[in-house]
Amino acid sequence: MVDANRTFVIVGGGLAGAKAAETLRAEGFTGRVILIGDERDHPYERPPLSKGYLSGKQERDGVFVHETPWYAGADIELHLGQTVTSLDRHARSVQLGDNTVVHYDKLLLATGAEPRRLDIPGTGLAGVHHLRRLAHADRLRGVLAALGRDNGHLVIAGGGWIGLEVAAAARGYGAEVTVVEPSATPLHHVIGPELGQIFTDLHTAHGVRFHFGARLTEITGQDGLVLAARTDTGEEHPAHDVLAAIGAAPRTALAEAAGLEMAGREHGGGVAVDLSLRTSDPHIYAAGDIASLEHPLFGTRLRVEHWANALNSGPAAARAMLGQDVTYDRVPYFFSDQYDLGLEYSGWAPPGSYDQVVIRGDAGKREFIAFWLKDRRVLAGMNVNVWDVTDSIQQLIRSRRETDPEALSDPSVPLESLL
Known part of the structure; x- marks a missing residue:
């Protein structure tokens, strides 16, 4: 039986929002859970859109986070194809495009990102x-x-x-x-x-x-x-x-109009959150592409757009909304598949942040691990057609310890021995 006296609202019908709703129920929340998405499709995962589904190797039904009956079975109230037009923080309510007003006790913003547009002549053509x-x-x-x-x-x-x-x-x-x-x-x-x-x-x-x-x-x-x-x-x-x-830009118009604290452009924009994914309003949280947090491992504010961040930050925000002690400090991670090349990347090392790149394996055969170092400390690692090493790479990043580049480049030296 749903307790109508408590209502948690999730704005955003993507992976972060769907996993947050799932987590609320899994953690025993008995109040109303309202999930609002501006697409008519049920929540789905985005990697197949440029990988398996786009290439014809995956069926359309395989992209969805849950099967359709799951939402009713979990008492998740869906408002699909609906845009949230305004957020009233004082009244703790959101207004939908059809003028419906929904009140909340806690609110999660998981509005995602949108593709950047080409600002040139001809973009209105059908192709x-x-x-x-x-x-x-x-x-x-x-x-x-x-x-x-x-x-x-x-x-x-x-x-x-x-x-x-x-x-x-x-x-x-x-x-x-x-x-x-x-x-x-x-x-x-x-x-x-x-x-x-x-x-x-x-x-x-x-x-x-x-x-x-x-x-x-x-x-x-x-x-x-x-x-x-x-x-x-x-x-x-x-x-x-x-x-x-x-590229893509975070969909922050709703948060900005409501006066929530925003991250600066130099940090990729987004909604500023603490390590529990709470915004400057204690009743509002943010997850997925729009959330920008001061990452303790890298000493800077980061906004991460990748699948793993949506997968993990949605549940983390849900637990924080329930009052649990949450510290969201996961190492950024993404993967890619191109032809016969598969890779996983962990960490954060944009140009200018590192002073050395170390290759372990055979780059010519596209079977290697690349490490980005600063002062002999691993900032990021990318394994290409080499598998079951992500945990070790992320432990190296988390350790912050100085690492011998020669040992790091030597495949005969187990990565675990460098921890």
């Missing part, structure tokens, strides 16, 4: 795409299959994780692919130039063409269809479709 939502993946999957059948061309703006994963999926269908990237290598802002060339070589070997040091300036078309993409270096690339993969 210009983004990839963030399941509906985007539904459409893009059909587009890639058609491009493959017709020997069509896809131009991708951005050589980050989404751009490269879509490139791999597109080549799997047989489409021609050109990636336009402003930096000198793909993934420059995540793994730096030392490792970027490995991904250049990987994709080039599979037929992807790169145009580095350039940005798109215009998408040209006729009768509403894409014909070509032009760059600021004067190149014109033939294209039937264009994917904008230039």
Whole structure:
């Protein structure tokens, strides 16, 4: 029997929100749990959108966090296809797009992120795409299959994780692919130039063409269809479709309008939270892509957009909402699959934060672990086609101890011995 005297509201129908709702029930919360999402689909996981589902290796039903009947069985009240238009902190209520007002005792904001848009002429053409939502993946999957059948061309703006994963999926269908990237290598802002060339070589070997040091300036078309993409270096690339993969921005408008404390741009923006994921309002928490916390391991405020953060921060916030003692200090983690290359990355080491990169294994064969070090301390590690080492890598990061780079690079030295 649900106790109507206590109501916890979750705004955001993604993985973080769904796992928070699941955790509330698992931890014994008997009050009302209201989950509000602006998509009509039930909560789903996003990695398949650029990996298994997009490539045709995974069925659509496999992306959902829970089977549909689970929500009713767990007494989760769903409001799907609904936008929250305002948050009244004093009244402890949110107003929906249909003017329904929902009151809360505790509120979790898990509104996620949205793809950044290309601010150039031609983005209104029918063949210009983004990839963030399941509906985007539904459409893009059909587009890639058609491009493959017709020997069509896809131009991708951005050589980050989404751009490269879509490139791999597109080549799997047989489409021609050109990636336009402003930096000198793909993934420059995540793994730096030392490792970027490995991904250049990987994709080039599979037929992807790169145009580095350039940005798109215009998408040209006729009768509403894409014909070509032009760059600021004067190149014109033939294209039937264009994917904008230039990053994502946290969806913080609701939190900002309510006057919650925000993180600075230098830290990636987002809603400022403490280590229990509580915002500047003691009745409001934030999780997933929008949450920015002062991470004790790295000594800076971090906002992490990856799957593992949504998976783990939603439950952590739910426990904190229940009054449990929560310290959310997980090592950032993500994974990627491209062709026959699989990888896991743990930590945080953007260019400028490290002074050495150590390779353990054979980078030429794409079977190795890369470590990013600062003052001989491991900040991050990426295992490529090497498995069952994530726990050891994360322990090295957490230990903060000085590590001998030679021993770190030697595969005959067990990682556990360096802890």
